[in-house]
Amino acid sequence: MRTLEKEEAMYKCNVIRDENNLKTSMLPISLYPLHATNEWMYSAILQGGGGSGGAAGGLKFTVADTCERIKEEFNFIQQQYHSLKLECEKLASEKTEMQRHYVMIIALIKNVVNMIKYYLGILHDTYLTRRSKHRSTVMLWIRLGRYRVRKKLMEQKRNKISSNLTIDR
Numbered sequence: 001m002r003t004l005e006k007e008e009a010m011y012k013c014n015v016i017r018d019e020n021n022l023k024t025s026m027l028p029i030s031l032y033p034l035h036a037t038n039e040w041m042y043s044a045i046l047q048g049g050g051g052s053g054g055a056a057g058g059l060k061f062t063v064a065d066t067c068e069r070i071k072e073e074f075n076f077i078q079q080q081y082h083s084l085k086l087e088c089e090k091l092a093s094e095k096t097e098m099q100r101h102y103v104m105i106i107a108l109i110k111n112v113v114n115m116i117k118y119y120l121g122i123l124h125d126t127y128l129t130r131r132s133k134h135r136s137t138v139m140l141w142i143r144l145g146r147y148r149v150r151k152k153l154m155e156q157k158r159n160k161i162s163s164n165l166t167i168d169r
Helices: 003-011 034-041 063-168
Strands: 014-018 023-027
Touching: none
Parallel strands: none
Antiparallel strands: 014 023
């Protein structure tokens, strides 16, 4: 197979007809088995033509030609294997690179979350401190207010008692 034929085999489908069975199959030539294409190629020889005279329409195939064709197909398949292997290695390296990025991003996210937790803890502590100061201030005012109310009540009671005492005299 020449290089052009290899490219055609990759992108086009060749129609291969078996004259005896009247079947038509559409397969890429690189996927079509060797023995089937050889059967098609040798059909003129098998039908009675053949021999060294070339009476079979000019189709002469020798062992050397067949070996050469097998060699070319083997080289073509080996090139495909090599290119697929390189592509797999490239994808594997991209995968490890993506995993490396993933691990780095996870580490950054963990650091950010830890920083947020730390600062939220500080904010919560200051909130609790302010709240306790406010609460103690409020409690102080409440106690002071109760004291004033008690003092007023005591004064009122004293005034009542003293007014009652003065009235009784």
